[in-house]
Amino acid sequence: MKITRFQNEKLQEEYLLAEHPSGLPIYICEKPHFNGAYAVFGTRYGSVDNAFRRKGEADFTEVPAGIAHFLEHKLFESEDGDAFARYAKTGASANAYTSFDRTCYLFSCTDHFAESFDILLDFVQHPYFTEQTVQKEQGIIGQEISMYDDSPDWVVLFNLLCCLYEQNPVRINIAGTAETISHITAPLLYRCYETFYNPHNMFLVAAGNVKAEQVLAACERQLKATPPLPVETRPYRESPAAVKQYAEQAMPVSIPQFAYGVKLPHPGAGYMPARERVTLRLMLAAFIGPQSPLYNDLLNEGLINPEFGGTLFDGRGFASLIFSGESRDPKALARRLFEAARAACESGLPEEEVELIRRRFYGRYCSGFDHAESIGDALTDCACEGVGLFDEADLLQTITTDEINDCLRRVFVPEATALSVIWPLGGDR
Amino acid sequence: MDHTTKQTLLAPETTGLSIQTDRFKTSLITISFVLPLDLDGTAAASLLARLLEHTTALYNTPVALQRKLLSLYGARFFTAVNKAADLQLLSATISVINDRYALHGEPLLAEAAAFLCDALFAPNLTDGDFSPEEVALCRRLLVESIEGLLNDKRRYAIARMYGAMCPEEPFGIPIGGTVEAVEKLTGQDAVACWRQMLQNAPAIVSVVGGADPQPVYDAVLARFSQFGRTPKPLSPRFVYRAPAGVKEVSETMALTQGKLVLGFRSTVSSLEQNNLAMHVFCDMFGGSPYSRLFTVVREQRSLCYYCAARLQSTKGFVCVDCGIENRNIEPAKEEILAQLAALQRGEFDESLLSASLLSLTDSARSVADSQLSLLAWYISRLFDAAQPSPEEWMAELRGVTAEAVVEAANALTLDTVFALKANEEQPAEKEGSPA
Numbered sequence: 001m002k003i004t005r006f007q008n009e010k011l012q013e014e015y016l017l018a019e020h021p022s023g024l025p026i027y028i029c030e031k032p033h034f035n036g037a038y039a040v041f042g043t044r045y046g047s048v049d050n051a052f053r054r055k056g057e058a059d060f061t062e063v064p065a066g067i068a069h070f071l072e073h074k075l076f077e078s079e080d081g082d083a084f085a086r087y088a089k090t091g092a093s094a095n096a097y098t099s100f101d102r103t104c105y106l107f108s109c110t111d112h113f114a115e116s117f118d119i120l121l122d123f124v125q126h127p128y129f130t131e132q133t134v135q136k137e138q139g140i141i142g143q144e145i146s147m148y149d150d151s152p153d154w155v156v157l158f159n160l161l162c163c164l165y166e167q168n169p170v171r172i173n174i175a176g177t178a179e180t181i182s183h184i185t186a187p188l189l190y191r192c193y194e195t196f197y198n199p200h201n202m203f204l205v206a207a208g209n210v211k212a213e214q215v216l217a218a219c220e221r222q223l224k225a226t227p228p229l230p231v232e233t234r235p236y237r238e239s240p241a242a243v244k245q246y247a248e249q250a251m252p253v254s255i256p257q258f259a260y261g262v263k264l265p266h267p268g269a270g271y272m273p274a275r276e277r278v279t280l281r282l283m284l285a286a287f288i289g290p291q292s293p294l295y296n297d298l299l300n301e302g303l304i305n306p307e308f309g310g311t312l313f314d315g316r317g318f319a320s321l322i323f324s325g326e327s328r329d330p331k332a333l334a335r336r337l338f339e340a341a342r343a344a345c346e347s348g349l350p351e352e353e354v355e356l357i358r359r360r361f362y363g364r365y366c367s368g369f370d371h372a373e374s375i376g377d378a379l380t381d382c383a384c385e386g387v388g389l390f391d392e393a394d395l396l397q398t399i400t401t402d403e404i405n406d407c408l409r410r411v412f413v414p415e416a417t418a419l420s421v422i423w424p425l426g427g428d429r
Numbered sequence: 430m431d432h433t434t435k436q437t438l439l440a441p442e443t444t445g446l447s448i449q450t451d452r453f454k455t456s457l458i459t460i461s462f463v464l465p466l467d468l469d470g471t472a473a474a475s476l477l478a479r480l481l482e483h484t485t486a487l488y489n490t491p492v493a494l495q496r497k498l499l500s501l502y503g504a505r506f507f508t509a510v511n512k513a514a515d516l517q518l519l520s521a522t523i524s525v526i527n528d529r530y531a532l533h534g535e536p537l538l539a540e541a542a543a544f545l546c547d548a549l550f551a552p553n554l555t556d557g558d559f560s561p562e563e564v565a566l567c568r569r570l571l572v573e574s575i576e577g578l579l580n581d582k583r584r585y586a587i588a589r590m591y592g593a594m595c596p597e598e599p600f601g602i603p604i605g606g607t608v609e610a611v612e613k614l615t616g617q618d619a620v621a622c623w624r625q626m627l628q629n630a631p632a633i634v635s636v637v638g639g640a641d642p643q644p645v646y647d648a649v650l651a652r653f654s655q656f657g658r659t660p661k662p663l664s665p666r667f668v669y670r671a672p673a674g675v676k677e678v679s680e681t682m683a684l685t686q687g688k689l690v691l692g693f694r695s696t697v698s699s700l701e702q703n704n705l706a707m708h709v710f711c712d713m714f715g716g717s718p719y720s721r722l723f724t725v726v727r728e729q730r731s732l733c734y735y736c737a738a739r740l741q742s743t744k745g746f747v748c749v750d751c752g753i754e755n756r757n758i759e760p761a762k763e764e765i766l767a768q769l770a771a772l773q774r775g776e777f778d779e780s781l782l783s784a785s786l787l788s789l790t791d792s793a794r795s796v797a798d799s800q801l802s803l804l805a806w807y808i809s810r811l812f813d814a815a816q817p818s819p820e821e822w823m824a825e826l827r828g829v830t831a832e833a834v835v836e837a838a839n840a841l842t843l844d845t846v847f848a849l850k851a852n853e854e855q856p857a858e859k860e861g862s863p864a
Contacts, residue, residue, distance in 0.1 A: 011454075034798050035797050035798050036795045088717075088718070088780075088784035088788070089780075089784065089787075090787070091784075091790060093792070094718070109791055110791050110795050140727070143733065143752065143753075143754070144734050146734070147686050147734055150684045208798075252682045252683050252684065253580050254573070254576035254577050254579045255573055255576060255577065289495070291499055292492070293492055296490070299566065300562070302569065305569075305570050326573065356496060356499035359502050359503065360498075360502065360503030362503075363503035363526045363530075364503050366455070370453045370454050370799075370800070371798065372798065
């Protein structure tokens with residue numbers, strides 16, 4: 001097994017990357033003075049992988065929206081009970097999530113790590129689906145979908161994504177709909193599992209009070225060598241412009257909720273380069289962070305409240321800037337944001353401001369090493385995006401203010417913007 | 430030991446709480462004040478908390494204040510008002526990376542402590558009042574935050590249940606009060622609240638991290654000395670109010686999924702006695718994926734998407750909440766009560782109890798891995814009859830028997846049921862005119 005160690009002297013941190021013969025990359029960050037340990041077994045498979053073709057297949061298979069998330073739910077079950085019942089015997093706290101571009105199974109614990117880790121490796125590698133259990137899950141997930149349908153944050157985001165994207169599957173709800181999940185069958189789940197739960201497409205992360213030796217020995221015992229299975233996801237056309245610039249809906253909310261997005265140039269089938277991502281995040285923070293005059297003007301004008309935030313929304317095959325929160329006048333706010341961005345393009349963000357933001361990022365980066373979970377999640381990002389855990393520390397020192405300003409000038413294009421609003425029911429629009 | 434704690438009486442009703450641990454790259458300082466909880470009082474305290482967070486005399490614009498925090502490597506500074514039984518705690522917190530990680534050798538902890546003291550003891554007053562503009566802004570933000578509860582239907586339903594369950598108890602008052610109470614507040618109300626707090630409220634100065642807490646204590650005491658402080662003790666008392674019957678309250682809203690919340694009262698409060706068995710009962714009942722509510726109500730009977738039980742330790746309340754379709758409200762309620770009755774009769778496997786003991790032990794051991802969890806552990810037990818460390822708590826947990834769990838289960842009586850029903854006829858509206 002090839003093992004590479006990475007160190008950062010200033011932070012006094014290190015981790016290793018082991019390349020297991022099965023094809024699985026294993027990231028381990030030992031923090032022996034922590035009580036807790038955290039492990040993630042994940043696959044680079046999410047809701048965007050909705051049409052795929054395995055090597056040698058002529059046609060793409062289109063699968064129902066929500067199947068990656070459905071598979072995540074079902075994988076906890078085996079012929080003799082569910083994984084939660086097994087974790088109940090170790091005391092670990094287990095969970096899983098499906099996002100646009102990954103599915104992760106995880107647990108945290110402060111004792112019996114080896115037993116919990118064995119459970120994780122075992123159940124993720126042993127799917128067990130029957131028509132009966134699939135049918136039962138349709139009911140439970142249907143209720144989960146209903147819960148999200150009532151969540152204004154969720155609805156306002158997906159309405160925005162449908163404005164920004166025409167064909168990119170990021171516009172499709174991660175859990176699907178009651179209708180789409182009704183088409184999911186056991187054979188389809190097996191097909192998705194076999195395609196995407198191949199060790200070459202997966203990764204393993206362990207952080208906190210763990211011993212690398214113990215983790216690697218467990219992998220040796222449990223991981224099955226599997227030949228790689230090249231998979232191609234169906235390409236789609238996506239123009240740089242938004243499909244439409246506005247969507248609205250009414251829900252029981254106290255004040256209008258909004259999401260204002262700027263679609264960024266399509267990063268292709270992969271992830272945006274790390275340098276560009278950090279540059280965009282620095283730019284956003286300098287442009288609209290709570291220290292900016294713009295943020296405080298908008299606060300004083302009554303257009304935002306502390307729920308407001310700007311974020312880089314990106315993943316495999318998609319990237320946007322999204323400003324979201326609550327506003328009594330989302331349309332006026334969107335106009336103000338765009339005008340301010342154009343003005344900032346002219347004037348540029350000041351060096352001094354960027355320097356302060358750089359400091360903040362460094363401080364937050366340091367404090368991220370205080371928790372096994374945050375280290376584990378950061379390593380999960382590394383595994384998916386193919387970057388190193390310490391890359392950000394270097395990038396923060398080397399990205400220049402000129403780069404940040406160039407980035408600002410590139411992204412704010414009127415055709416690439418859209419606004420999504422949730423209005424209070426019966427309220428004045 | 431992963432950490433050590435020391436409580437020091439710094440001055441009358443002024444406690445220093447040092448949580449020494451060297452496992453973090455950051456340090457945390459919190460100053461908390463114990464205040465009575467009433468409608469106008471919580472509105473004023475919440476407005477004050479926002480004003481103190483917004484600007485200070487030294488950093489007299491939000492831009493200046495935020496830039497100072499950035500210069501401290503993105504130190505996190507926030508104020509909060511939280512319930513503590515029938516009282517409220519106003520706290521101001523700063524968290525900063527340790528000096529050794531500063532890129533240019535800056536004394537970050539000392540600067541962070543000075544910043545926190547400035548925020549609490551030297552607010553941005555002109556002629557003894559907050560500026561009308563700042564008061565108007567913070568009032569608006571507080572009103573939007575109170576109204577914003579509606580946007581999270583789960584939290585909204587739980588708050589409505591407690592409001593219905595505790596109309597005569599301060600605990601039933603929502604933090605921040607009501608929109609009406611906030612809208613009538615003036616800057617002078619916030620100033621009065623601030624003076625009253627510094628002069629009369631018991632205070633706790635907490636320092637979590639590897640640094641010596643004494644310089645922080647000294648800095649805070651020096652500031653207190655300017656306020657002629659004569660604090661009076663203030664401790665919550667537990668009064669058991671036996672439910673006279675079950676209150677049923679409901680509301681209908683344009684939703685796809687409704688919410689059901691059941692509020693139980695128990696005779697066991699942590700203010701009066703060790704309530705470990707109640708923690709174990711609550712976990713077995715609905716605190717985990719192996720609990721009765723999760724395995725039976727959700728998994729076996731598919732009556733709801735989530736169904737969880739939570740303990741309100743000081744008040745002795747247990748709250749069960751579910752996300753649910755209208756047609757399942759009655760069957761779910763019956764099943765929740767049936768599961769409670771089964772636990773009350775002692776009908777559970779040894780494996781459920783041992784799973785719960787393992788899981789609670791695991792959670793308690795993980796407390797030392799987070800500064801905020803350590804602080805919350807000790808602060809939330811300030812008024813309790815027993816104030817064990819997580820290690821002591823885990824040791825006692827091992828002694829909890831099935832009989833003790835049954836006894837805890839039998840201390841519960843259903844008080845209030847709140848149902849937020851989905852109005853299935855409300856049409857969804859979509860699309861519209863361009864911006």
